[in-house]
Amino acid sequence: MNIEDRLREALEREPAPADFKRKVMQALPAKKNLSIFWWNRRLSLALALAVIVAAVVPTVIVENRHRRGIAARDQLLTALRVTNTTLRRTKQMIHKNTRRSS
Amino acid sequence: MGLDFARIVDDNQSMVVSLAKRYLRDPETAEEIAQDVFLQLYRQLDRIETPEHATFWLRRAICHRAIDESRRRKLRPRVGLENIPEPRAETSAPDAMLNGRLRRLVSALPDMPRMIVLLRYQEDLDPSEIAALLEMPVSTVKSHLHRSLVVLREKLGRATAKQEACS
Numbered sequence: 001m002n003i004e005d006r007l008r009e010a011l012e013r014e015p016a017p018a019d020f021k022r023k024v025m026q027a028l029p030a031k032k033n034l035s036i037f038w039w040n041r042r043l044s045l046a047l048a049l050a051v052i053v054a055a056v057v058p059t060v061i062v063e064n065r066h067r068r069g070i071a072a073r074d075q076l077l078t079a080l081r082v083t084n085t086t087l088r089r090t091k092q093m094i095h096k097n098t099r100r101s102s
Numbered sequence: 103m104g105l106d107f108a109r110i111v112d113d114n115q116s117m118v119v120s121l122a123k124r125y126l127r128d129p130e131t132a133e134e135i136a137q138d139v140f141l142q143l144y145r146q147l148d149r150i151e152t153p154e155h156a157t158f159w160l161r162r163a164i165c166h167r168a169i170d171e172s173r174r175r176k177l178r179p180r181v182g183l184e185n186i187p188e189p190r191a192e193t194s195a196p197d198a199m200l201n202g203r204l205r206r207l208v209s210a211l212p213d214m215p216r217m218i219v220l221l222r223y224q225e226d227l228d229p230s231e232i233a234a235l236l237e238m239p240v241s242t243v244k245s246h247l248h249r250s251l252v253v254l255r256e257k258l259g260r261a262t263a264k265q266e267a268c269s
Contacts, residue, residue: 016115
């Protein structure tokens with residue numbers, strides 16, 4: 001048998017101590033607490049983000065409404081100006097026609 | 103995916119403990135580190151996709167933890183390949199005796215060659231897999247393997263000749 005085969009034979013995995021698995025499994029709850037700690041931190045972070053979003057989103061909505069209101073007001077004023085001009089011209093025409101007929 | 107952690111421990115405990123013990127040569131520390139590596143895996147279980155992935159992850163983790171631990175604790179002063187002690191002559195069953203000698207010779211190898219020999223002959227990994235695991239060039243792995251084999255063969259041959267002369 002050559003040295004490599006000898007090494008393979010000599011270095012076969014040895015079984016773990018009988019209580020190894022039990023020790024690992026017993027140590028898990030401590031780890032779970034750690035996991036709960038991290039989940040709590042994640043939850044806190046998520047809540048903080050939700051509060052920020054809750055505060056920012058309504059402001060953005062109000063701001064948008066305000067901007068649309070201003071745009072609507074401007075359009076209305078333009079329409080009124082156009083109507084005013086049209087009415088004035090119509091009035092002038094009526095005046096002219098009335099004078100001519102009298 | 104829900105992997106069964108208890109099953110992973112069953113399937114891999116022998117590999118993890120053997121690697122740690124043979125590398126660190128301190129059974130208590132080795133067992134402690136092996137447990138710690140399993141707990142580390144448990145914390146990251148949601149990132150592990152298959153049992154093969156778990157084995158790969160554990161092998162990598164135990165190698166790096168053992169190397170770090172060895173460096174940190176300076177478990178033993180660095181020993182050159184030429185300083186490996188001659189194995190003692192023994193009179194038990196020839197194969198068991200030879201295997202015991204080989205294990206002692208391997209445990210006397212310097213840190214990196216020892217880990218490489220363990221991964222090659224205990225875990226049956228090829229040099230490219232070992233290189234990836236230990237993050238080093240394949241040529242370095244091959245060179246460590248070659249030199250280790252030369253030294254092991256020589257020391258083993260010398261010890262066997264000595265024993266034959268005595269009997």
